[in-house]
Amino acid sequence: MSIPVGHYQYDRIDRDFLQARIAEFEGQVNRRLDGTLSEDEFKPLRLMNGLYLQLHAYMLRVAIPYGILDSRQLRKLGEIARRYDRDYGHFTTRQNIQFNWIRLEDTPAILRELAEVDMHAIQTSGNCIRNVTADEYAGAAADELVDPRVHAEILRQWSTLHPEFTFLPRKFKIAISGSPNDRVAARFHDIGILARPGEAGAPVFRIFVGGGLGRTPVIGEELFDSVREEHLLATLEAILRVYNAHGRRDNIYKARIKILVQAIGVEAYREAVEAELAQMDLERYRLTPEAVAAIRARFAVPLLEAPADADAVLAQQRRDDPLFDRWVRSNTHVHRDPGHIIATISLKPGGGIPGDATSAQIARLADLADAYSFGEIRITHLQNVVLGHVRKDRLRDLWLGLAEVGLAEANIGLIGDIVACPGLDYCALANARSIPIAQKLGARFADTALQAEIGALRINISGCINACGHHHAGHIGLLGVDKRGEEFFQLTVGGRAENGAAIGTILGAALPEDETVDAIARLVDCYLGRRESGETFLDTLTRLGHEPFREAAYETV
Amino acid sequence: MKRPVRLEPGQKLVLTANRLLDGRTVWWGADGTWDSHIGRAAILDADEAEVALLRATEQAQRDGVVGVYDTAVQDVVPPEPVTVREKIRAHGPTVHPEFAVETEQ
Numbered sequence: 001m002s003i004p005v006g007h008y009q010y011d012r013i014d015r016d017f018l019q020a021r022i023a024e025f026e027g028q029v030n031r032r033l034d035g036t037l038s039e040d041e042f043k044p045l046r047l048m049n050g051l052y053l054q055l056h057a058y059m060l061r062v063a064i065p066y067g068i069l070d071s072r073q074l075r076k077l078g079e080i081a082r083r084y085d086r087d088y089g090h091f092t093t094r095q096n097i098q099f100n101w102i103r104l105e106d107t108p109a110i111l112r113e114l115a116e117v118d119m120h121a122i123q124t125s126g127n128c129i130r131n132v133t134a135d136e137y138a139g140a141a142a143d144e145l146v147d148p149r150v151h152a153e154i155l156r157q158w159s160t161l162h163p164e165f166t167f168l169p170r171k172f173k174i175a176i177s178g179s180p181n182d183r184v185a186a187r188f189h190d191i192g193i194l195a196r197p198g199e200a201g202a203p204v205f206r207i208f209v210g211g212g213l214g215r216t217p218v219i220g221e222e223l224f225d226s227v228r229e230e231h232l233l234a235t236l237e238a239i240l241r242v243y244n245a246h247g248r249r250d251n252i253y254k255a256r257i258k259i260l261v262q263a264i265g266v267e268a269y270r271e272a273v274e275a276e277l278a279q280m281d282l283e284r285y286r287l288t289p290e291a292v293a294a295i296r297a298r299f300a301v302p303l304l305e306a307p308a309d310a311d312a313v314l315a316q317q318r319r320d321d322p323l324f325d326r327w328v329r330s331n332t333h334v335h336r337d338p339g340h341i342i343a344t345i346s347l348k349p350g351g352g353i354p355g356d357a358t359s360a361q362i363a364r365l366a367d368l369a370d371a372y373s374f375g376e377i378r379i380t381h382l383q384n385v386v387l388g389h390v391r392k393d394r395l396r397d398l399w400l401g402l403a404e405v406g407l408a409e410a411n412i413g414l415i416g417d418i419v420a421c422p423g424l425d426y427c428a429l430a431n432a433r434s435i436p437i438a439q440k441l442g443a444r445f446a447d448t449a450l451q452a453e454i455g456a457l458r459i460n461i462s463g464c465i466n467a468c469g470h471h472h473a474g475h476i477g478l479l480g481v482d483k484r485g486e487e488f489f490q491l492t493v494g495g496r497a498e499n500g501a502a503i504g505t506i507l508g509a510a511l512p513e514d515e516t517v518d519a520i521a522r523l524v525d526c527y528l529g530r531r532e533s534g535e536t537f538l539d540t541l542t543r544l545g546h547e548p549f550r551e552a553a554y555e556t557v
Numbered sequence: 558m559k560r561p562v563r564l565e566p567g568q569k570l571v572l573t574a575n576r577l578l579d580g581r582t583v584w585w586g587a588d589g590t591w592d593s594h595i596g597r598a599a600i601l602d603a604d605e606a607e608v609a610l611l612r613a614t615e616q617a618q619r620d621g622v623v624g625v626y627d628t629a630v631q632d633v634v635p636p637e638p639v640t641v642r643e644k645i646r647a648h649g650p651t652v653h654p655e656f657a658v659e660t661e662q
Contacts, residue, residue: 032577033577033578035618035619038618039623039624053575053580053623053624054580055582055642055645055646056580056581056582056646056649057579057580057581058579058580086653086656102580103578103579103580104577104578104579104580105578105579353652424641424642424645425650425651425652425653426650430642432641433641433645433651433652436651436652482640482641482642485639485640485641487641
């Protein structure tokens, strides 16, 4: 079998481990079914294997390391959706996929099918280091300084079943990017890592710590500016050790690293990490150039060849077809190779469910990845799909293929590109439904010409304070709340996860569900009526302040 | 310990859980069996619910259910849950009408 483009190639040790783990879990499932294990005993075991019990069924969350799949893996996910679920999957804000209608007794068989394509559900739940996320344009974007995937894979191997970090005070999320344009929300992670070139070719890493969303949103603070590659693992180990030793375990709501960093201050945290590093055997944790090269060798590099006129062909096709041109404007990004382009495929059809894809769409995406992007697929933390290496002269053929399965929506980064958690329609933690309000907003702004006119505007919706929909980071954020059994939505404005990360400001009292869409439409009208030439929603908000938008949102006619 | 459900006038209680094998929402019937249709749930007053909850929790493993609790419903036929959460559990996700519990056999 050839080495996949874009992600690490498993070896026999990886595969043997997965089989052993599945056999172990199958035994646990059998003991649960025969009553040997109580639910209290079984719950932490199933969570360690990504299996939740939600409102209607079990939910299985499958890991997609740093968001990258090959086509055979994606095809397998589609098969699982068709055979074991209700013919669809839901891509999450952590670059994973969830299946909402799983039977407990089917789970070992599903895990075996996943293992056939080197996938699993380990560490997609529980108080451990979760799936490491990375820039969805990694290894492709023209603005990238360092391809973060090799180091993301090193972090995956370091954090998987790490004996010291299996029972942390709380879950722990790491993101890594190698671009000066933050596309991973680095400052909203427990640890955010930005790689850049250092001296002598090896990268150095800027490390932020203590960021997060949830009930206490915090922007991460810089812990170190320039960690050398050889000390990356030692530094992360030390950061985790300090958290593991001093993070609170008495109160689940105060157990994340952000609370510890806020409590003692980033200077004290840095001193504690440096003290830990001073007593560690650094040689044991040293990341050598040879070790990095060995991991890098297990990634295939795409052979980027394009005709000399690829750019001209694309330009002519854009002139000839305004609809295609609109899609190219919103759904593509500049590739490092002039003959190629990055295509982002929206999973946000107007009035649809953000992040959902049917098994037929998933299978077609796998076929299109084979045909147009070296069989490689990326899942974004904004619940979309990326084909990273599309030849410019073949982009229109891809777009036509996407249109055949309803995946040619031209709305990336626009108001229709809504991020939403599963909400109360599925989630046992939620207080309100996220998806219906997303569908109503998607339908209200379904016209892609209107979306283009509105410009960059991101809406994020969470069904509870746990903030899986990242509402604090939305340009407009919606938080669902329960008031005596009824759904209300609290509005925030001004959040952003990219460079200049900011937490949205609450506009006022929560609105009843049936008034929320109109309130947001008035916010948008306020912006369109008062913006100056070239301004985005955030630009206008920054210039005018919140008051005009608050008045618009709460205006009653 | 779970707080007792506060009942408004016209409300009663039903017992609910998830089925162990597939996680599906189920409701406790007067004959002591669990059913996925809330229309077959036993409607209980507070005293009856307390006794039934104790018994159903003790028998949960034998009955193949997990997470037994009581929840308020409007005392009508069929009973209708009071909260949005329990309405969704009773009838299925609002975003997929084709998955409505009522259409299942």
